[in-house]
Structures are given as structure tokens and as C-alpha cells.
Amino acid sequence: MPGPDLLSSQGLRLDGRRPNELRRIRCKLGVFTQPDGSAYLEQGNTKVLAAVYGPHQASKSKTSTDGVVVNCQYSMATFSTGERKNRPRGDRKSQEMSLHLRQSLTAAIKTELYPRSQIDVYVEVLQADGGAYCASVNAATLALVDAGIPLKAYACACTASIAWRGSEPEPLVDVGHVEEAAGGVCLTVSSLPSTRSVALLELSHKLHMDYFDVVLSRAMQGCRDIEVILDRAVREHLAEGWTKQDVVTI
Amino acid sequence: MWTTKTFLTKTKRGNILKIVREHYLRDDLLCGSAACNICPHKDDEYILDSKPHSICALFDYEHYLILDTNVVLHQIDVLEEDALTNVIILQTVLEEVKHQNTAIYQRLLEIIGKKTRKFYSFVNEHHKDTYIERNPGEKQNDRNDRAIRKAAAWYASHLSINNLDGQYPQIVLLTDDENNRKIAQEEGIVCCSVKDYIENVNGFVGLVDKLSKNVIPESCSKDALYPAHLTPTQIHTGIRNGKLYQGTFHASRENFLEGTSVVSGFEKPILLQGHIGINRAVDGDIVAIEILPKEEWRKPSDIVLEDKADDPGDLLEEDTELLTSVKPIDTSDDEITPTGKVVGIIRRKWRQYCGILKPSKFPGATRHLFTPAERKIPHVRIETRQSDVLASQRILVALDSWPRNSRYPLGHFVRSLGPIGDKNAENEVILLEHDIPHARFSEAVLACLPPDDWTIPEEEIKKRVDLRGLCICSVDPPGCTDIDDALHARALRRAGPRAYEVGVHIADVTHFVRPNTALDKEAALRSTTVYLVDKRIDMVPDLLSSNLCSLRGGEERLAFSCVWEIDENANVISTKFHKSVIKSRSAMTYEEAQLIIDDRSRQDEIASSLRVLNALAKKLKRKRLDNGALLLASPEIRFQVDSETHEPMEVQAKKILDTNSMVEEFMLLANVSVAERLARDFPQCALLRRHPAPPPAYFHTFLKAASQQGFELDVSTNKSFSKSLDAAVIPERPFFNTLLRIMATRCMQQAVYFSSGTRTQEEFYHYGLACPIYTHFTSPIRRYADVIVHRLLAASIGADVTHATLLDTKHADALCDNLNYRHRQAQYAGRASVALNTHILFKNRVEIESAVVLAVKRNALQVLIPKYGLEGPLYLPSDKFTYNEEEHFQICDDVILKTFDELTVRLSLDSTNLQHRKLVFQLVKPHIPGFSYEPEKEGEKMDVETVVAEKSNPEDNKGKSTQKKKRKDNAEIKSKKKIKK
Incomplete structure (x- = not known):
């Protein structure tokens, strides 16, 4: 079978998770005061900050009468990876990630409400340990919520890979860096779980059609699990938000 | 479900890199004990x-x-x-x-x-x-x-x-x-x-024997015989600064005190000599080598040396014999090889070894010496309390350790294979030594089979092309039960030039062997059916191999057909592939088919079909040869086996009839057609077979020997080589040309399977067949490569679906490695089986036969008996013969022996050493007084004489006590090695 052993004989993954378990997710909304909305999200050792500005009047070149323009910038801190990165943003990978981020967020935002306006989303990856894109989407969603921008649904992203238990395929959810680097396929799904729609789908390697469905459904399940966590975080934040900060500022 | 504790573990790698990994700790892991009443077990x-x-x-x-x-x-x-x-x-x-x-x-x-x-x-x-x-x-x-x-x-x-x-x-x-x-x-x-x-366990006898005698090898510095190995860190730094080299140790088959290792940075393999030079490395180990200074470089010895010691205790005898004989005479000699010594073991590659116990001098002793069947492996010390029983058995032993103060490695008994000389035990040894999976098929595998009375279902016939009306027949060797190919040919009735429709029909094994089933995995592991003289180890269970897949005469079978339109001059006009249902009219042997073709009175459909095939095959062959295909030869023999005792009764060289080549030509054509199709449709993962052109250096000795016989061969391309081989004929020596071809075969490299994604188009070339692309399609019953090719072709024509692993280049590459390995092992096992049966055949007989010299060594001639295809060394005493290294011949007074010379030799079996029974060759003609065997002295007298001769001549004696197993692979390696030097 292709790919190395990602599952032990006892059915645990390299870091001790079972195939259907996400990494530990911790998040916090409203970490900054300057932007209109902000969030911090940890997914295992992957740590991401997101900040949202807007909606505000769009610059001349970008303006659109159909709806709001979502402007995204994805950047990775120079200290985010094991070996120091030289360009935090503007390289091919970051630009690609920015476009992907925009695609996911545009799908979630009710863009038709703000014609001729613009929303800026800045995402900074502080530490990358696999699934940086997913963490970025999830953090950006929280930041948008924090900014009070109307969303159709939470945009959640999750990866999935495949391992073999004997000869049976066993999809793995929320792939970490070690598993990613081991050379298996990695399917990234960004979706709006409550509307059951997919905003973005990306596959890193070739995967035979026979296994595609199981991997996709595992990734979608991961998105749903993440949505539950995000939703709980938002509710907790709102509950404590009324009692403290916001009342004071009003 | 998951606990939220994160732990960080740091590891260093290369140029110090901090790696942080998550490590989840759980509270849902069970202890697995029935005595536990805390864990929530199901x-x-x-x-x-x-x-x-x-x-x-x-x-x-x-x-x-x-x-x-x-x-x-x-x-x-x-x-x-x-x-x-x-x-x-x-x-x-x-x-x-x-x-x-x-x-x-x-x-x-x-x-x-x-x-x-x-x-x-x-x-x-x-x-x-x-x-x-x-x-x-x-x-x-x-x-x-x-x-x-x-x-x-x-x-x-x-x-x-x-x-x-x-x-x-x-x-x-x-x-x-x-x-x-x-x-x-x-x-x-x-x-x-x-x-x-x-040792305190009750009720399990023999368990103690299996205890490994593991001693930390470097700890025994007292009475140390061997220098200590370096520690892993020392080795690591040594390799890093280029002082040490890493390589796999290959022990020499002829000389137990010599081995080689190929390391990067040196063109020639590094020579390792003597107990100290080898320093406890065992064949296959990955070792660290230190290269000696240039003044100490030597030539590989070309003498044959066997460890003959009967447990001399822990002493190392002086290596003088070995070392004096290889002292360099002239440092500019091009046979001087970089020489080194083993200074550490990076990884042991020990497996279990078959062999026998050396009889112990003291009855009741528990320490014994074990002689492995593989001559590259040293003797092993084992402890057993069952020596009386085991003395007459073939046993399996595992190596444990090799401390510095022990001359031999320590091991322990694993299991007994059966009595020495017993046919099954001997076969078992062959299979184990060649790593051939031969256990019975497991229940899971058998569960994948269709029922015994399976017939072709109607809907399956509807999906396929119905060729049951065609006159299809198969031609195979006698006694063949796994018939995987059948042929048909008929003239096309239509306007225009005369043309024929020719079909090759191959058993549709993939209909039964579905991907990723237990059956498929077992077949992939086995990779090939292994043929021993009296036994066949099937790749797929018997029900498939000799019944449902076998294209037997008169029965409806599923097939994968390749059908061509071919014109009169054997040019292919069009090619079609499809799955089909066929009904073979007749399953013939080569001889029967030949008789039908030759019998002018037969004018039925089968006869005319065979004649068309035969005529076309001849044209195809002509074309192939004109392209530069080589006609190679290897001495092949058939045993006639007694039907009851399964003992071989007679040996004969295989006969080659026109019909052999007829079937072969069409199989080649089918393979080439399929290969072209696959390469076109699956550029990344087609399974193909290539045969690289041999490097010119391999031909060196061969060309020298040929020129001594007066022939200059041109080996620059396969075409010129083929031509010059055709021309090299001595009318009064009809066997000479075949011999040349046998020798030429040994200069070649092996053909190998590969995945098309791993090589460039130019490398696809098949040197021996002179075709740009080739694969194996025609024997899916006995080769797994063909199964994969069938699946790919079926996917290509839309008859079947692909599956994930089929299209994965990496997986295909790994598969090819296994195929090549198993294929090679199967060949070696087949040869070992032939050798075994030859020994049984010669148990009670002595023959005088004509022989030819294949190669000249320092103390022996490698001779071949054409009649039996037997090969072995004929030892020459150094006091009578002088060896000329430059020109490779042996001279004694006025008799010169050189490669390709014809001799007469006497053959007999020497059973003094049960482990390595060997055929003894003695020179009869040309007559050399005092050395040649005298035909007039018959019977007992003769035996006495040889014994005396052996005793009186230490050099000769040493040679004779070695095994003369007829192993072609051995000889092949040898001849290659010689040329490389």
C-alpha cells in the first residue's frame, strides 16, 4: 500500500489521536482593540491571528456595485516554521493562500449588503504545524463574527488524509505537519457546514476516485466538529463581552 | 474523548533543528486484563x-x-x-x-x-x-x-x-x-x-535450545581473537569525514577468507581478506570499511579455499596460505584491487540458515558446530541437548552474536526440517535458502476462489467476444498442466493481397484474481511459480492454475485475446485486444504439433492452422534476427523422474523443435504489441521489461578466449555481435557455436521489470530481443507481472476498472523490485534443484563423457558436460601445471589447456561430505601421466588410487574437499567477476 504507516497497530496516530479526532482547538475573540474584529486560534501547534477592518469605502480600483470586496492578506511569521522563513508575505505560496482565503470568506459573507465597500482581512500565522490554511479560515471566521459582519454561516476548513489499516482505507481528520510530511495525500476542504456547501476543495497529491468519497466525508465531518467549537467560543465570548468591555466602551 | 494535555518533545536532526511535536495523552486506553474491573472493556x-x-x-x-x-x-x-x-x-x-x-x-x-x-x-x-x-x-x-x-x-x-x-x-x-x-x-x-x-519452565522440551546466546560482542576483550569494532558514533564520524566507507559485505563463495564490498567512490569493489580483514562480518551485513594504504593493495585470490577446521577451538589459523598466494608481484598490475578491512558493523543482515550439525567428537556434548548449506556463511556454534536426534537432520539455525573471543558466531537451533537425504527435506532447504514463500495457501486466500464446479455464467459470455467457434489450439511441453496460452490462425477471405488473422489467447487470470484480495496479495508476494525438478510451487492455488485458468483442450475458458491481421510477409497490419471466451480444440505437446505439421496427409483445420502459424513464425524470426536479436543458449536439461519414487532416472538435454520457436515467436509478438499499447496509454505506470546492453568490459575475457580459437567477435552492437556469432562456426565441432553462445549469455546482464515512469524512453530497450519495448503478457498463471499487465491492458481497452495501486508509480516500482527479486530467486532455486537431482542421479554411477573448458582458473578448469548440461571445476595440481595469467591457460609439459578446449572427463559423486555432496571431475583425455585417470584400472583399485592421490597432494586435496555443486549462477557471477577485474 502506498504511504507510510500513519496508524499504529492499535489504531492510534503518531501523536496519539484516533483517526476521527481533531487536534486540540483553543480560540479567543477580540484579542485586539484597534481592528474592527480580531481572533486568535490554536489548532494543535498551529497558531494564527486574524484581524478584520471594515466594511469601509472601497478604493477606486477595487470598487464593485454587486457587493462587498473581500481583501485578504495571508502571511507567515518568519519564526513560524522550524527553519526561519525569509519572506513573510508576497511569495507565491502566500499569494495563493490569500486568494484561497478570499474564496472561502466571500462564500460566507453576505456580500450583497455592502455594495461599493471593502472588507480587509489580515491573517498572520505565528506557528505552522500543518493545516495552516484551515486554521486561517477558522480564525478569520471568528474575526468576522467579532467585527459584526453578517455571515450566511460559519466558514470552517479542515484537512483529511488517508492511512491503511491492513488493507482497509482509514481516513484521518485534521492532518498535522508530521503526517503531511510523511507523504500521504492531503485534502483541504473549506465549507459552510450548516448549509452543507463546499467553498473550496484542494487535493495535494493524486488520490484514486475509489477513496475520494470517504476522505471527503471525513473532512466534512471535521468541518462540522470545528463549527461546534467555533460556535461555543462565540457564545462564550458574547456572554462575557456584555458584562465587561463593551458596556464600558458604550 | 480527547484529553487536552499537550506535551512537547524535542528532537535534533542534522544541523540542529528544533522539532516540536504534539503528544496526546489519553484516558480511554484499556489494560486488556480480565482481572481488571476498572477499565470499561467490551x-x-x-x-x-x-x-x-x-x-x-x-x-x-x-x-x-x-x-x-x-x-x-x-x-x-x-x-x-x-x-x-x-x-x-x-x-x-x-x-x-x-x-x-x-x-x-x-x-x-x-x-x-x-x-x-x-x-x-x-x-x-x-x-x-x-x-x-x-x-x-x-x-x-x-x-x-x-x-x-x-x-x-x-x-x-x-x-x-x-x-x-x-x-x-x-x-x-x-x-x-x-x-x-x-x-x-x-x-x-x-x-x-x-x-x-x-530454564525453569516446565513442560516445554526444547525451549531451552531456542534461547539465543546473546553476548555483547565487544565486551569480551579477554582472549580476544578479533579486533574490536568501532562504536556507532565513531563509525558515523568516520564516514562523515571520508575516512571510512559504508558498503554491503559480500562473502566469496570459493574462499571463506575473502569477501568484497562495493562502496561509492571506488570503481572496483573493495577487497577484504583474512579473518582480521573480514572481522566477523557475515555475508549481507552492512559494514564500515577502512581502506588500507596503496602499498597493501592486493589482487583477489583465484584459489578455492574452504574452512575445513573441525572445531579447532578459538584459534585463528594463520592466513599465510591465502596471503602469500596473492602478494602483488607488480604494483602496476591492473588486477590490483583496493583492499580494506572491516572496522565496524553498521547493520547485521542475519537471517535463519539451513544446514547440518557437524558430528561431535564427544558423545553427549551440548556444544556443537553447525555447517550452513550456504557456503558464504561461516560455521555457527550452537548448544543443544538433542544432538543425537539432530545429527541426521537438516536443521534451521538463527545467528545470535559474534563475540570477539569466539572464532565462530554463536547461534541457536530453530527447527528441524527433516532427515538428510530425504527428498522433502532437501526441497525444503532449497526453498528456504532462496527465500521462496511456499507455505500452503491460507484460508483467507482459498476463500477468494470460485467453487470447484464453476462454469462460465451467461452474462460473462455476453460481455465478451465469443471465439468458441474458432479452431484454437495450444502447444506446450509434455506434462504441462498450467496452459496459459493458445493460438489460432486462419486465412482472411477478402480481396487484395493474401492476409491472415492470427490470435494469441491468454488465460484470463485477472477475472479470478481481483485486486486487493487476499489471493491477489499472496500472488503478488510469491510473484512467480517456482519449478523444481519434482515439485511446482504455484503462484495461485491449484484450482486456478491447473483447472479454471488452464486452457485445456475441449473446455470453454475465459481468455484475453490479442488478434492481429498479418500479411504474407509477416507484417502486422492491425492489432486488436479483447476479452473473449474460447474453446481449445486440442492441447498438444511440441512433439505432437510437429508431427501434425510434418504429416502431409493431414489436411484438417488444426493442421492447416498450425502450418500457417509455423510459416509466419519463421518469417517473424528472420525479421527479428535481422534486427539484431541475439540467439543465446544455456545448457538446459530435463530429468526423467521415476513416477513412484520421484527419483531422477535419466537426464537429457532439452530438444528444440520448430514448434517451440513457433509458439515463442507469437508470444514475443503479443508481448511487444501489448507493451506498445501500455506505454502509450500509461506513460507513468506501465509495467515493462528491459534488458540493458552489457558494458563492453564484461566481454573482455570472453573475447580473449574466442580469439585464442581464431575468432574475432564484434560486440559493439547487438546486431554486429549476432552476425559475428553466426559466423563463428567450426565445422568439425558442431557444439562450438552453442558453447560460444552459452558463454556470451553469461556476459550479459539480467533483464528486469520496471515501471515506465521510472526510466526514459531510450532505456526501455531490450538488448537480447532487439526491440525498443517489451513486457510480459503471456503467462499470467505463473508470473505476477503478467497479471498486472493484464489489468492495465483491460483498463486501457475499457474492459475493467482501474484501482488505486495500479496507477501509482511508486507502488509499481516497489512491485517491480519484488518481481525481479523473486524471479531471480526462483531461477536460482530451479538450478539448485537440478543440482540436487544430478547428485541423486550420479549416486551409483560413474561415467566418462566429453567436456569443454568454460574458464581457466589458477588451480582449476571450469568444465561443462554438454550431454548433461553439468558444470564444475576440474582441479589441477600446481606441481604439474603452470598457470599463465596473461593469456588464461594452464600448461603441463606439452599439453596446453585453454578456454573452449575439448576434453574427456570421468564423472563420479563424492558423498564424503553430506552437506556438500559434489560431482568429481577427473581428466581422461588429453592424457597427462600421473594425473589423468587411467581407464584400464577398474573398480576398487581406482578408488584407492584417487584417495592416495588426494592425500599425497595437499593443494589438490584442498580443492577436492570443496563442493562442486553445479551452479550456473555461481559460474555466471564468477565469469563476470573475472571480466570486471
């Missing part, structure tokens, strides 16, 4: 008994065993016995074993998989109560030992909770690490060494 999750029965006298209470890593690594043979049960394997141990030895890891997994053995693997590394972090400054090994102790202590207390009455199993930790044992005792953990435990 019924089928109890592995360990609640009241385990104790079999060890030292611990007469109920207990579970926890094993240390060193116990698993060294005593896996003991664990595989059904004696020890209720054992806990910790994940720490499992990971360490996996890291150090994958073979043992696999065996351990197999034991854990067996429900009856009650081995439970406990994930202590992810359990919240048993995980420990490495302390600063603590070595990894020490941490792991601590983890094991921690788990043992946890188990003990875990089981005691809620078992207040004291009726719960204790934990016994087995470890061979003294230090670990000491600390464990201090911590209050019951522990014991494996030796003490096993």
Missing part, C-alpha cells in the same frame, strides 16, 4: 486471562509477563514457541523493536495477532498515567527502560485496585539488562532474566 477486548496459569517454577503464582526490548529482539524464537502466554507488549518496546529490526517487528506483530497466544499490546506512551518525559541529560535508552518500569509498576497497582482479596495476577518483568533489573528490584518490581525464567 467482551472481546479481554486479551489476558484473569487467572493465568504459571509454567515457570520460579514464580508459582499467577502472573503476567512484561518484556524488555532486548528480550524481544534476541529471543523472538522463544516467543514464537507456544509456551509463553499472557504477555504484555508495551508500545515503547514495540517502537524500539520496529526501529531496530523490521523483520523481528513483523514476527512480533504476527504473534500479537494470534488470539491464542494472549499477547496484549499496551499503548503506554499515550496513557495518561504511564507516559514519562525524558529528564534532562537522560539517554533515550534509559528513558525507555524507565518507561517500561513505570508501566510495570502501573499495571501492578492498577490490578490491585478493587481486588482486595489478593486474588489478582502479579507482574513479572523479563529483562536481560542487569542495570534495569537492579533498579526495578529497588523499585519493588518483580523481575528476572530470560535465561533463568526459561
Whole structure:
């Protein structure tokens, strides 16, 4: 079978998770005061900050009468990876990630409400340990919520890979860096779980059609699990938000 | 479900890189014990008994065993016995074993998989109560030992909770690490060494014999015979600064004190000589080598030397004999090879070895010397109390260690294969030594088979092209039950030039062997059917190979057909592939088919079809040869086997008829057609077969020998080579040309399978067949490569769906490696079987036959008996013969012996050494007084004479005591080696 052993004989993954378990997710909304909305999200050792500005009047070149323009910038801190990165943003990978981020967020935002306006989303990856894109989407969603921008649904992203238990395929959810680097396929799904729609789908390697469905459904399940966590975080934040900060500022 | 504790582990790699990894600790891991009433087990999750029965006298209470890593690594043979049960394997141990030895890891997994053995693997590394972090400054090994102790202590207390009455199993930790044992005792953990435990086990006889005698090899500095090996760190730095080299050690088959190793940076393999130079390396080990200064470089010895010592104790005899004979005379000699010595072992590649016990001088002794069947492996010291029984048996032995103060490595007995000389035991040895999977097919595999009375269902026929009306027939060797190809030919009735429709129909094995089933995996593992003289080890179960897939006469069978339109001059006009249903009219032997073709009175459909095929085949062959295909030869023989005793009765060289070549031509054509199609449709993952052109250096000795006979051969291309081979004929020596071709074959490299994604288009070339692309399509019953090719072709024509692994280049590459390995091993096993049967055949006979010289060595001639296809060394005493190294000939007075010369020799079997029975060749003609065998002295007198001759001539004696197994592969390697020098 292709790919190395990602599952032990006892059915645990390299870091001790079972195939259907996400990494530990911790998040916090409203970490900054300057932007209109902000969030911090940890997914295992992957740590991401997101900040949202807007909606505000769009610059001349970008303006659109159909709806709001979502402007995204994805950047990775120079200290985010094991070996120091030289360009935090503007390289091919970051630009690609920015476009992907925009695609996911545009799908979630009710863009038709703000014609001729613009929303800026800045995402900074502080530490990358696999699934940086997913963490970025999830953090950006929280930041948008924090900014009070109307969303159709939470945009959640999750990866999935495949391992073999004997000869049976066993999809793995929320792939970490070690598993990613081991050379298996990695399917990234960004979706709006409550509307059951997919905003973005990306596959890193070739995967035979026979296994595609199981991997996709595992990734979608991961998105749903993440949505539950995000939703709980938002509710907790709102509950404590009324009692403290916001009342004071009003 | 998941605990939210994160632990960070740091590791260093290369240029110090901090790696941070998550490590989740869980609270849902089970202890697996039926005595536990805390863990939420489900019924089928109890592995360990609640009241385990104790079999060890030292611990007469109920207990579970926890094993240390060193116990698993060294005593896996003991664990595989059904004696020890209720054992806990910790994940720490499992990971360490996996890291150090994958073979043992696999065996351990197999034991854990067996429900009856009650081995439970406990994930202590992810359990919240048993995980420990490495302390600063603590070595990894020490941490792991601590983890094991921690788990043992946890188990003990875990089981005691809620078992207040004291009726719960204790934990016994087995470890061979003294230090670990000491600390464990201090911590209050019951522990014991494996030796003490096993020696007190009741009721399992022979378990003690399997104990590995593991000594830390470098610790025995007292009376050390061998220099110590360097430590892994020393080796690592040595290799890094380029002082040491890493390579695989290849022992010489002829000389036990010599070996070679190919390392990067040197064109020639590094020569390693003498006990000290080899320093306890065993064939196959990965070793660290230090290159000696240039003044000490030597030539590979070309003498034959066998370890003849009858357990001389722990002494190393002087290597003088070896070393004087190879002292360089002239340092500019181009045969001088870089010489080195082994300074450390990077990785042992020990496996289990077949062989026999050397008879011991003292009855009742427990220490014995074991002689492996493989001559590259040194003798092994083992301890057994069953020597009386085992003396007459073929046995399997595992190596344990090789301490510095022991002349031989230490090992232990694994199992007995059967009495020496017994046909089954001997076959078993051949199969084991060649690593051929030959166990019965498992239940899971047999479950994949269709029922015995399977017939073709209607809907299957509808999907296929119905060719049942065609006159299809098969031609095979006599006695063949796995018929995988059938042919048909008919003239096309249509306007225009005359044309024929020719079809090759191949058994549709892939209809039954579906991808990723147990059957498919077993077939992929076996890769090929192995043919021994009296036995066939099938790749797929008998029901398929000799019945449902075999294209038997008069029965409807599924086939994969390749149908061409071919014009009169054998040009292919069009090619079609389709799955079909056929009904073979007749399954013929080559001889029967030949008779039908030759019998002018027969004008029926079969006869005319065969004649068309034959005529076209001849044209195809002509074309192929004009393209530069080589006609090569290898001496092949057939045994006539007694139907009752299965003993060989007679040997004959295989006869080649027109019909052989007729079938062959169409198979070649089919293979080429399929290969072209696959390469076009699957540029990344088509399974093809290539034959690289041999480097010119390989031909060196061969060309020299040929020119001594007056022929200058042109080996620049296969076309010119083929032409000059055709021209090299001596009218009065008809065998000479065949001999040339035999020798030419040995200069070639092997053809190999490969995946089209791993090579460039130019490298696809098949040198021997002179075609740009080639594959194997025509024998899916006996070759797994063909099965894959069938699947690919079926996907290409839309008859079947693809599956994931089929289209994966990496997977295809790994598959090819296995195919090539198994293919080679199967060939070697077949030859070994021929050798075995030759020995049985010559048990009670002596013959005088004509022979030819294949190669000239320093102290021997390699001769071939064309009649039997037998090959072996004819030893020449150095006091009579002088060896000319420049021109490769031996001279004695006025007799010159050189390559390709014809001789007459006397053949007999020498059974003095049971392990290595060998054929003895004695020179009859040309006559050399005092050396040649005298035909007038008959009977007993003669035997006396040879014995005397042997005794009186130490050089000759040494030579004669070596095995003269007729091994073509051996000779092939030899001849290549010579040329390389």
C-alpha cells in the first residue's frame, strides 16, 4: 500500500489521536482593540491571528456595485516554521493562500449588503504545524463574527488524509505537519457546514476516485466538529463581552 | 474523548533543528486484563486471562509477563514457541523493536495477532498515567527502560485496585539488562532474566535450545581473537569525514577468507581478506570499511579455499596460505584491487540458515558446530541437548552474536526440517535458502476462489467476444498442466493481397484474481511459480492454475485475446485486444504439433492452422534476427523422474523443435504489441521489461578466449555481435557455436521489470530481443507481472476498472523490485534443484563423457558436460601445471589447456561430505601421466588410487574437499567477476 504507516497497530496516530479526532482547538475573540474584529486560534501547534477592518469605502480600483470586496492578506511569521522563513508575505505560496482565503470568506459573507465597500482581512500565522490554511479560515471566521459582519454561516476548513489499516482505507481528520510530511495525500476542504456547501476543495497529491468519497466525508465531518467549537467560543465570548468591555466602551 | 494535555518533545536532526511535536495523552486506553474491573472493556477486548496459569517454577503464582526490548529482539524464537502466554507488549518496546529490526517487528506483530497466544499490546506512551518525559541529560535508552518500569509498576497497582482479596495476577518483568533489573528490584518490581525464567519452565522440551546466546560482542576483550569494532558514533564520524566507507559485505563463495564490498567512490569493489580483514562480518551485513594504504593493495585470490577446521577451538589459523598466494608481484598490475578491512558493523543482515550439525567428537556434548548449506556463511556454534536426534537432520539455525573471543558466531537451533537425504527435506532447504514463500495457501486466500464446479455464467459470455467457434489450439511441453496460452490462425477471405488473422489467447487470470484480495496479495508476494525438478510451487492455488485458468483442450475458458491481421510477409497490419471466451480444440505437446505439421496427409483445420502459424513464425524470426536479436543458449536439461519414487532416472538435454520457436515467436509478438499499447496509454505506470546492453568490459575475457580459437567477435552492437556469432562456426565441432553462445549469455546482464515512469524512453530497450519495448503478457498463471499487465491492458481497452495501486508509480516500482527479486530467486532455486537431482542421479554411477573448458582458473578448469548440461571445476595440481595469467591457460609439459578446449572427463559423486555432496571431475583425455585417470584400472583399485592421490597432494586435496555443486549462477557471477577485474 502506498504511504507510510500513519496508524499504529492499535489504531492510534503518531501523536496519539484516533483517526476521527481533531487536534486540540483553543480560540479567543477580540484579542485586539484597534481592528474592527480580531481572533486568535490554536489548532494543535498551529497558531494564527486574524484581524478584520471594515466594511469601509472601497478604493477606486477595487470598487464593485454587486457587493462587498473581500481583501485578504495571508502571511507567515518568519519564526513560524522550524527553519526561519525569509519572506513573510508576497511569495507565491502566500499569494495563493490569500486568494484561497478570499474564496472561502466571500462564500460566507453576505456580500450583497455592502455594495461599493471593502472588507480587509489580515491573517498572520505565528506557528505552522500543518493545516495552516484551515486554521486561517477558522480564525478569520471568528474575526468576522467579532467585527459584526453578517455571515450566511460559519466558514470552517479542515484537512483529511488517508492511512491503511491492513488493507482497509482509514481516513484521518485534521492532518498535522508530521503526517503531511510523511507523504500521504492531503485534502483541504473549506465549507459552510450548516448549509452543507463546499467553498473550496484542494487535493495535494493524486488520490484514486475509489477513496475520494470517504476522505471527503471525513473532512466534512471535521468541518462540522470545528463549527461546534467555533460556535461555543462565540457564545462564550458574547456572554462575557456584555458584562465587561463593551458596556464600558458604550 | 480527547484529553487536552499537550506535551512537547524535542528532537535534533542534522544541523540542529528544533522539532516540536504534539503528544496526546489519553484516558480511554484499556489494560486488556480480565482481572481488571476498572477499565470499561467490551467482551472481546479481554486479551489476558484473569487467572493465568504459571509454567515457570520460579514464580508459582499467577502472573503476567512484561518484556524488555532486548528480550524481544534476541529471543523472538522463544516467543514464537507456544509456551509463553499472557504477555504484555508495551508500545515503547514495540517502537524500539520496529526501529531496530523490521523483520523481528513483523514476527512480533504476527504473534500479537494470534488470539491464542494472549499477547496484549499496551499503548503506554499515550496513557495518561504511564507516559514519562525524558529528564534532562537522560539517554533515550534509559528513558525507555524507565518507561517500561513505570508501566510495570502501573499495571501492578492498577490490578490491585478493587481486588482486595489478593486474588489478582502479579507482574513479572523479563529483562536481560542487569542495570534495569537492579533498579526495578529497588523499585519493588518483580523481575528476572530470560535465561533463568526459561530454564525453569516446565513442560516445554526444547525451549531451552531456542534461547539465543546473546553476548555483547565487544565486551569480551579477554582472549580476544578479533579486533574490536568501532562504536556507532565513531563509525558515523568516520564516514562523515571520508575516512571510512559504508558498503554491503559480500562473502566469496570459493574462499571463506575473502569477501568484497562495493562502496561509492571506488570503481572496483573493495577487497577484504583474512579473518582480521573480514572481522566477523557475515555475508549481507552492512559494514564500515577502512581502506588500507596503496602499498597493501592486493589482487583477489583465484584459489578455492574452504574452512575445513573441525572445531579447532578459538584459534585463528594463520592466513599465510591465502596471503602469500596473492602478494602483488607488480604494483602496476591492473588486477590490483583496493583492499580494506572491516572496522565496524553498521547493520547485521542475519537471517535463519539451513544446514547440518557437524558430528561431535564427544558423545553427549551440548556444544556443537553447525555447517550452513550456504557456503558464504561461516560455521555457527550452537548448544543443544538433542544432538543425537539432530545429527541426521537438516536443521534451521538463527545467528545470535559474534563475540570477539569466539572464532565462530554463536547461534541457536530453530527447527528441524527433516532427515538428510530425504527428498522433502532437501526441497525444503532449497526453498528456504532462496527465500521462496511456499507455505500452503491460507484460508483467507482459498476463500477468494470460485467453487470447484464453476462454469462460465451467461452474462460473462455476453460481455465478451465469443471465439468458441474458432479452431484454437495450444502447444506446450509434455506434462504441462498450467496452459496459459493458445493460438489460432486462419486465412482472411477478402480481396487484395493474401492476409491472415492470427490470435494469441491468454488465460484470463485477472477475472479470478481481483485486486486487493487476499489471493491477489499472496500472488503478488510469491510473484512467480517456482519449478523444481519434482515439485511446482504455484503462484495461485491449484484450482486456478491447473483447472479454471488452464486452457485445456475441449473446455470453454475465459481468455484475453490479442488478434492481429498479418500479411504474407509477416507484417502486422492491425492489432486488436479483447476479452473473449474460447474453446481449445486440442492441447498438444511440441512433439505432437510437429508431427501434425510434418504429416502431409493431414489436411484438417488444426493442421492447416498450425502450418500457417509455423510459416509466419519463421518469417517473424528472420525479421527479428535481422534486427539484431541475439540467439543465446544455456545448457538446459530435463530429468526423467521415476513416477513412484520421484527419483531422477535419466537426464537429457532439452530438444528444440520448430514448434517451440513457433509458439515463442507469437508470444514475443503479443508481448511487444501489448507493451506498445501500455506505454502509450500509461506513460507513468506501465509495467515493462528491459534488458540493458552489457558494458563492453564484461566481454573482455570472453573475447580473449574466442580469439585464442581464431575468432574475432564484434560486440559493439547487438546486431554486429549476432552476425559475428553466426559466423563463428567450426565445422568439425558442431557444439562450438552453442558453447560460444552459452558463454556470451553469461556476459550479459539480467533483464528486469520496471515501471515506465521510472526510466526514459531510450532505456526501455531490450538488448537480447532487439526491440525498443517489451513486457510480459503471456503467462499470467505463473508470473505476477503478467497479471498486472493484464489489468492495465483491460483498463486501457475499457474492459475493467482501474484501482488505486495500479496507477501509482511508486507502488509499481516497489512491485517491480519484488518481481525481479523473486524471479531471480526462483531461477536460482530451479538450478539448485537440478543440482540436487544430478547428485541423486550420479549416486551409483560413474561415467566418462566429453567436456569443454568454460574458464581457466589458477588451480582449476571450469568444465561443462554438454550431454548433461553439468558444470564444475576440474582441479589441477600446481606441481604439474603452470598457470599463465596473461593469456588464461594452464600448461603441463606439452599439453596446453585453454578456454573452449575439448576434453574427456570421468564423472563420479563424492558423498564424503553430506552437506556438500559434489560431482568429481577427473581428466581422461588429453592424457597427462600421473594425473589423468587411467581407464584400464577398474573398480576398487581406482578408488584407492584417487584417495592416495588426494592425500599425497595437499593443494589438490584442498580443492577436492570443496563442493562442486553445479551452479550456473555461481559460474555466471564468477565469469563476470573475472571480466570486471
